[in-house]
Amino acid sequence: MAKAIQRYDNLAAARNYKPGKTNNSSMEISEIFGKNTLTLDKLEERLPKAAWKDLQKTIDEGETLNNDVADAVALAMKDWATEKGATHFTHWFQPLTGSTAEKHDSFITPNQGGGAMAVFSGKDLIQGEPDASSFPSGGLRPTFEARGYTAWDPTSPAFLIENENGTYLCIPTAFASWKGEALDHKTPLLRSNDALDKAAKVALELFGVETKRAVSTVGCEQEYFLIDQEFVYRRPDILTSGRTLVGAKPPRGQELDDHYFGSIPERVLSFMLEAERELYKLGIPVKTRHNEVAPSQYELAPIFEMANVAADHQQLTMMVLKKTAKKYGLECLIHEKPFDGLNGSGKHLNWSLSTIEGNNLLEPGESPHENMKFLFFFTAVLLGVYRHQDLMRIAVAHAGNDHRLGANEAPPAIISSFIGDQLHDIVEQLVNGGAKSSKQGGLLGLGTPVLPHLPKHAGDRNRTSPFAFTGNKFEFRALGSSQSPSFPIVVLNTVVAEAIEDMTNDLKKAKKGESIEKALGKVLRDRLKECRNVIFNGDGYSDEWQQEAEKRGLLNLKTTPDAIPYLAKKENIEFFEHFKVLNEREVLSRKEIWTEQYITTRTIEVDTIESIAKTMIYPATVRYISELSKAAKQAEKMGLENSGSKNMLEKVNNGLNKLGDALDKLADVQSKLEYSDSSEHASKVESEVLPVMTEIRDAIDFLERYVADDYWPLPVYREMLFIK
Numbered sequence: 001m002a003k004a005i006q007r008y009d010n011l012a013a014a015r016n017y018k019p020g021k022t023n024n025s026s027m028e029i030s031e032i033f034g035k036n037t038l039t040l041d042k043l044e045e046r047l048p049k050a051a052w053k054d055l056q057k058t059i060d061e062g063e064t065l066n067n068d069v070a071d072a073v074a075l076a077m078k079d080w081a082t083e084k085g086a087t088h089f090t091h092w093f094q095p096l097t098g099s100t101a102e103k104h105d106s107f108i109t110p111n112q113g114g115g116a117m118a119v120f121s122g123k124d125l126i127q128g129e130p131d132a133s134s135f136p137s138g139g140l141r142p143t144f145e146a147r148g149y150t151a152w153d154p155t156s157p158a159f160l161i162e163n164e165n166g167t168y169l170c171i172p173t174a175f176a177s178w179k180g181e182a183l184d185h186k187t188p189l190l191r192s193n194d195a196l197d198k199a200a201k202v203a204l205e206l207f208g209v210e211t212k213r214a215v216s217t218v219g220c221e222q223e224y225f226l227i228d229q230e231f232v233y234r235r236p237d238i239l240t241s242g243r244t245l246v247g248a249k250p251p252r253g254q255e256l257d258d259h260y261f262g263s264i265p266e267r268v269l270s271f272m273l274e275a276e277r278e279l280y281k282l283g284i285p286v287k288t289r290h291n292e293v294a295p296s297q298y299e300l301a302p303i304f305e306m307a308n309v310a311a312d313h314q315q316l317t318m319m320v321l322k323k324t325a326k327k328y329g330l331e332c333l334i335h336e337k338p339f340d341g342l343n344g345s346g347k348h349l350n351w352s353l354s355t356i357e358g359n360n361l362l363e364p365g366e367s368p369h370e371n372m373k374f375l376f377f378f379t380a381v382l383l384g385v386y387r388h389q390d391l392m393r394i395a396v397a398h399a400g401n402d403h404r405l406g407a408n409e410a411p412p413a414i415i416s417s418f419i420g421d422q423l424h425d426i427v428e429q430l431v432n433g434g435a436k437s438s439k440q441g442g443l444l445g446l447g448t449p450v451l452p453h454l455p456k457h458a459g460d461r462n463r464t465s466p467f468a469f470t471g472n473k474f475e476f477r478a479l480g481s482s483q484s485p486s487f488p489i490v491v492l493n494t495v496v497a498e499a500i501e502d503m504t505n506d507l508k509k510a511k512k513g514e515s516i517e518k519a520l521g522k523v524l525r526d527r528l529k530e531c532r533n534v535i536f537n538g539d540g541y542s543d544e545w546q547q548e549a550e551k552r553g554l555l556n557l558k559t560t561p562d563a564i565p566y567l568a569k570k571e572n573i574e575f576f577e578h579f580k581v582l583n584e585r586e587v588l589s590r591k592e593i594w595t596e597q598y599i600t601t602r603t604i605e606v607d608t609i610e611s612i613a614k615t616m617i618y619p620a621t622v623r624y625i626s627e628l629s630k631a632a633k634q635a636e637k638m639g640l641e642n643s644g645s646k647n648m649l650e651k652v653n654n655g656l657n658k659l660g661d662a663l664d665k666l667a668d669v670q671s672k673l674e675y676s677d678s679s680e681h682a683s684k685v686e687s688e689v690l691p692v693m694t695e696i697r698d699a700i701d702f703l704e705r706y707v708a709d710d711y712w713p714l715p716v717y718r719e720m721l722f723i724k
Contacts (some may be wrong), residue, residue, distance in 0.1 A: 029280055032277065032280050032281050033280045033281075033283065033285075034280075034281070034282075034283040035280075035281045036084070036159055036160040036161075036162065036281040036282055036283075037157050037158070037159045037160075037281075037282055037283035038076075038077060038080055038081075038157050038158045038159070039157060039283060040056075040059070040157070042080065043055070043073070043076060043077075046076035046079065046080065047072055047073065047076055048072060051068070051069045051072040051073070054066065054069045055069055055073060055154065058154050058155075059154055059155050060212050060213055060356055061212050061213055062194060062197070062213065065126075065154055067122055067126075068122075069122075070122030070123075070125055070126050070152075071121060071122035072122075073122070073125060073154075074120050074121055074122045074124060074125040075120070077120065077125065077158055077169070077171075078107060078119075078120035078169075081107075081158075081160060081167075081169040082107060084160055084167060085166070085167045086107070086160060086166075086167045086168055086169045087106060087107060087108070087166055087167070087168065088104040088105060088106050088107065088166075088168040088169070089104070089105060089107060089120065089124070089168060089169040089170075089171060090102040090103055090104045090105070090168060090169070090170055090171065091103070091128035091150035091152070091171050091173040092170040092171060092172055092173060093150050093172075093173045093174065093175040093184055093186065094175070094184050094185040094186050094311075094312075094315060094484065094486065095175055095183060095184050095185075096183065096184065096185065096590065096593050098185075098482070098483060098484050098597075099315070099484075100315050100319070101175075102170065103128070104168055105124075107119065107120055125152050125171065126151065126152050127149055127150065127151055127152070128149070128150035128173065148175060148176065148177055148178065148183060149175070149176050149177075149178070150173035150174065150175050151173055151174045151175075151176065152171055152172075152173050153172045153173055153174055153186060153190065153308070155190070155306070155308055155309070156172035156308055156309050156312050157172075157283065157309070158170060158171045158172065159282050159283065159316075172186070172312050173186070174186045174187040174190065175187070181583070181585060181586055181589075182582070182586050185311070185484050185486035185487060185490075186308070186311070186312075186486065188486075188487070188490045188581050188582050188586070189307065189308055189311060189486045189489055189490050189493075190308060191579075191580055191581045191582075192489070192490045192493035192494045192497070192579070192581050193215065193216065193307060193308060193493060194580075195493065195494055195497040195579040195580065195581060196214060196215075196216055196353070196493040196494070196496060196497045196500075197213050197214045197215065198497070199496075199497040199498075199500040199501045199504070200214035200353065200361070200377075200497075200500055201213075201214055202500075202501075202504050203376065203377075203500050203503070203504040203507075204355070204361075204373075206504065206507055206508070206511070206516070207372065207373045207376070207516075209355070209359070209373070211355035211356060211357060211359070212355075212356050212357070213355070213356040214353065214354070214355055214356070214361075215306050215307065215353075215354055215355070215356055216306075216307040216351060216352070216353055216354075216489065216492065216493050216496075217304045217305065217306055217307065217310070217351070217352045217353070217354050217360075218304065218305065218306075218307045218310035218311070218349060218350065218351055218352075218485065218489060219301065219302050219303060219304040219305070219310065219349075219350040220301075220302070220310065220314045220317075220347050220348070220349055220350070220479075220485050221288075221299055221300070221301040221346075221347065221348040221350070222299065222300050222301070222314070222317055222318065222321070222347055222481065223292055223297065223298070223299045223345035223346055223347065223481050224297070224298060224299075224300075224321060224332050224333060224334050224345055224481060225294070225296050225297050225298075225332070225333040225335075225338050225339070225345065226268060226271070226296055226298065226325060226330045226331070226332055226333070226723060227296060227330065227331050227333065227338075227720045227721070227723070228329060228330060228331070228720070228723065229325075229326060229329050229330055229331045230329075231331070231715045231719070231720050232331045234714065234715055235714060235715060236608055236611065236612055236616075237605075237608050237609065237612060238331075238333070238338070240604055240605075240608045241335075241601075241604060241605050241608055242333060242334070242335035242338070242400075242482070243333070243335040243336075243337055243338045243339075243400070244338060244339055244340065244717075245605055245608060245609040245612070245693075245697065246609065246612060246617075246697050246700040246701060246704075246714070247339065247340060247701065247704070247714075247716065247717050248701040248702075248704040248705050248716065248717065249340075249341045249701075249717070250716070250717040250718040250721065251718065252295075252718070253294070253295065253341060253342050253717075253721070254293055254294045254295060254342055254343060257293075259291050259292070259293065259294065259295050259297070260290075260291055260292060260293045261290055261291055262291045263291075264289070264290075264291060264298075265723050265724065267328055267329075267330070267723060267724070268298065268330075268723060270328060271324060271325055271327075271328045271330060272289050272298070272300075274324050274327070274328075275300075275320055275321055275324040275325075276289070276300075278320050278323075278324060279316070279317060279320055282313070282316055282320070283313075284302060284313045284316060284317060285302050285303040285305065286300060286301075286302050286317075287301055287302055287303045288300065288301040289301075292343070292345075293343045294339070294342040294343040294721075295342070295721045295722055296720070296721050296722065296723055297342075297343065297345065300317070300321070302317070304350065304352065304473075307351075307489050307493070310485070310489075311484065311485050311486045311489060314347075314484070314485050315484065318334055318482075321334075322334070330723070333345075334481050334482045335400055335481070335482055336400035336401050336403055336404050336480040336481050336482060337400065337403035337404060339717060339720075339721065340697075342721075344403055344404040344410065344481075345404075345480075345481035346404060346410055346477060346478075346479060346480060346481055347479040347480060347481045347482075347483065347485065348475050348476070348477045348479065349475070349476040349479050349485050349488055349489070349492075350470070350473050350474070350475050350476075351473060351474050351475075351476060351489070351492050352472060352473040352474070353377055353381075353496065360472050360473075361373065361374070361377045362374065362377055362378060362381070362469075362472050362473055362474070363472040364471075364472070372516070372517065372520050375426070375430075375520070375524055376503065376507075376520060376523075376524070377500070378423070378469070379499075379503065379524055379527050379528055379531075380496055380499040380500045380503050380527075381474060381496050381499070382417055382419075382528070382531045382534060382535065383499040383502075383503070383527050383530065383531045384492075384495030384496045384497075384498060384499035385415065385417060385467055385495060385531075385534055386530070386531035386533065386534035387495065387498070387499070387531070388491070388495040388572075388575070389415040389534070389554060389555045390555055390557070390563070390566040390567075390569070390572070391491045391495065391566075391567075391572060391575075392415045392466075392467070392476075392478075392491060392492075392495070393413060393415055393478075393555065393557045393563045393566075394491075394563050394564060394566060394567050395479075395487050395488040395490075395491040395492075396476075396478040396479050396480060396483070396488060397557075397559075397560040397563040397564055397594070398480060398483060398560055398594065398597065398598065398601075399560060399597075399598050399601040399602060399605075400480050400481075400482055400483075400601075401478075401479075401480035401483070401560075402559050402560055404480065405478060405558075410477070410478065411464060411465060411466030411467075411477050411478045411540055412464070412466065412540045412541065412545070412546070412556075413478075413556055413557055413558045413559075413563075414466070414540070414545070414546070414549045414554050414555070414556045415466055415467060415478075415534070415554065415555065416465060416466065416467065416534055416535070416536040416540065416549065416554065417465065417467045417468065417469065417474075417534050417535055417536070418462040418465035418467075418468040418469065418535075418536065418537050419468075419469045419535055419537065420469060420537065421537070423469065424535065424537055427528055427532065427535065430521070430524050430525055430528055431525055431528050431529055431532060433525075462537060462540070463477075464539055464540030464541050465477065465536070465537075465540055466478040466540070476488060476492065487590075490581060494575070494576065494579050494581050497579055498575065498578075498579065499527075502527075503523055503527055506523045506526070506527070507519055507520060507523050510522050510523055533552040533553065533554065534554070536548075536549075559686050560594075560598050560682070560686075561595075561598065561679065561682040561683040561685075561686045562683075564591055564594050564595050564598070564679070564682070565591070565679050567587060567590065567591040567594075568587070568588055568591045572587065573587050573588075592678060595678045595679055595681075595682050596678055598682050598685075599678065599681055599682050599685055602685045602686075602689065602690065603685075605693070606666070606670075606689060606693055609693055609696055609697065609700075610663065610666060610696070612700070612714070613659060613663055613696055613699075613700060614663065616713040616714065617659065617700050617703060617713065617714075618656070618659065618660075620707060620711045620712060620713045621652065621655070621656050621659075621703055621707055621711075622656070623711055624652060624707045624708055624711045625649065625652055625653055625656065627708075627711075628645060628648055628649040628652065629649060631645050632645040632646055632649055648706065651706055652703065652706050652707065655699060655702045655703045655706065656703065658695075658698075658699040658702070659696065659699035659700060659703065662692060662695040662696040662698075662699050663696065665692050665695065666689070666692045666693070666696065669688050669689055669692050670689065673685075673688065673689070704716060
């Protein structure tokens with residue numbers, strides 16, 4: 001009982017945590033936005049005019065940066081950072097671990113007089129050399145070959161990270177092997193940007209549109225859970241796996257539908273305000289915050305940015321959320337499925353295509369059938385997604401996300417696109433000979449003169465679609481909350497680049513002797529006929545859709561081990577090589593890395609649940625059985641009716657026996673596991689080991705419902721899910 005009392009004392013301490021005053025209201029957002037970011041405006045003020053013009057060409061048009069300009073930028077960057085208290089700098093990069101990495105170097109260099117001075121050259125800015133031996137390479141280099149290079153990305157702004165004891169400068173960089181092969185997420189993303197730019201500019205010329213650069217723009221909605229930090233240290237599963245591996249369904253979860261968009265708890269709101277303040281200082285344009293569906297689940301969403309910057313900012317967002325939560329006695333859980341039986345967390349990737357001047361190419365006109373340019377690029381996106389369903393699925397494949405996809409809370413593993421009634425009507429008209437009209441949205445009456453009529457969209461939203469058109473962008477809803485958005489962006493950029501390239505060639509041929517309108521109509525008809533099977537406006541959760549998708553020839557790769565092997569297909573390797581996004585070795589390395597990451601993640605989970613069962617649940621249950629046995633014997637001596645005690649004793653004992661049987665089964669399955677390569681290993685883990693892991697969980701969850709609370713060694717869902 002003393003242990004139970006201590007549990008609630010600790011909980012009370014966490015919930016009564018009072019952080020120092022953050023003074024969020026003392027400064028306007030406009031005053032702090034970008035405070036810790038070396039924005040282009042600040043850089044322009046510090047650079048000579050000639051250097052600034054050259055740098056601007058590099059950023060806007062992708063031109064190579066010369067060494068003299070690099071030296072000027074390095075000096076400006078060092079002066080800005082040291083004025084703000086920075087003593088060190090780091091090349092901040094994104095290895096294939098999915099997180100970020102950094103090695104700090106001091107600005108200080110000794111001088112001949114015995115003192116020191118702050119030095120930072122163009123060479124320091126452009127290239128770094130961290131040890132690459134311990135980062136995932138998937139066979140791109142032997143372990144003994146340690147050399148790797150970081151290379152400055154001038155298209156993403158440098159920023160400062162503050163600590164109460166100091167500040168350091170972060171320089172976004174790419175990360176490559178000694179042979180120049182990409183060991184990171186940023187390099188292929190930059191390459192895919194170039195591929196998309198090249199294809200889109202050629203197409204735009206046919207529509208009479210000139211642009212310095214075509215870019216993809218991205219906004220990532222981040223979902224997450226918050227729990228009291230105390231629970232993390234008392235739950236080995238959360239500590240090692242980021243999620244609960246055991247836990248019975250609580251009496252109340254999300255059944256009342258009262259958390260979504262509800263009033264934000266005071267402590268959570270304080271956390272959000274401080275996190276947003278830090279994000280604003282880093283130049284991250286956070287726009288929206290709200291409660292999500294499950295208790296203790298929340299969402300944050302930014303405004304669109306260019307894809308490369310958005311990907312960097314998304315990594316920073318996850319870092320700031322985790323870091324800030326601890327100040328409030330909270331832990332931010334980014335895992336896709338922290339709690340079984342409750343909605344998991346995703347990261348909806350909103351993607352669009354624009355010119356650098358701000359012309360959104362996926363913005364419909366007053367009537368979409370009249371907007372030739374929009375229909376061209378809209379069709380190209382659908383065509384790319386249809387042709388490369390496997391790559392779209394691979395882009396969101398990892399162990400955590402397998403808990404969400406197809407679970408009636410997130411899109412299914414079948415890649416399809418919702419486009420709404422109006423555009424679906426346009427597509428059907430085009431396929432059948434040409435668009436003559438379009439459905440109009442009209443007005444939505446709300447049934448009372450007190451409320452105004454609202455403009456009604458010509459198509460509803462569909463939360464079951466993995467890839468939905470939502471007005472002037474596509475929303476890729478299948479991403480997991482913990483993953484980097486970079487590879488999904490790489491895939492989208494590249495598949496759309498290919499489709500644009502093919503449709504541009506089609507249009508050039510069809511245009512000979514024809515008006516642009518007639519030529520485009522033929523191209524749209526042919527390409528929409530090719531990809532129309534990917535369009536689905538119905539219920540993606542239904543069994544009927546699974547059957548219909550199979551008839552349409554759409555892939556249904558339900559798990560990560562099902563999906564990842566498709567990456568090594570000859571046509572996918574040739575596809576990435578054609579657009580110079582990834583070479584064959586880089587593609588195969590990613591297939592190997594992501595497969596090994598899946599196996600490692602599952603191994604950690606299996607080892608953790610086995611340890612919890614043997615060292616925590618089993619001993620606690622045995623002690624409780626002993627108490628029940630003593631109570632039953634005492635009641636019998638006193639001549640009392642004790643059928644209830646005996647019944648409880650029997651149920652608990654049976655539950656413990658089931659747990660023991662499941663643990664024995666796990667040992668047997670693991671000892672007999674045979675495989676010839678990592679892909680087969682991953683498949684065997686998914687098909688043979690995970691079902692036994694579920695049996696162990698079921699046995700533990702059964703015991704949780706019967707073992708007395710003061711004996712149970714783990715915090716339960718009802719304690720963790722409702723923050724006060």
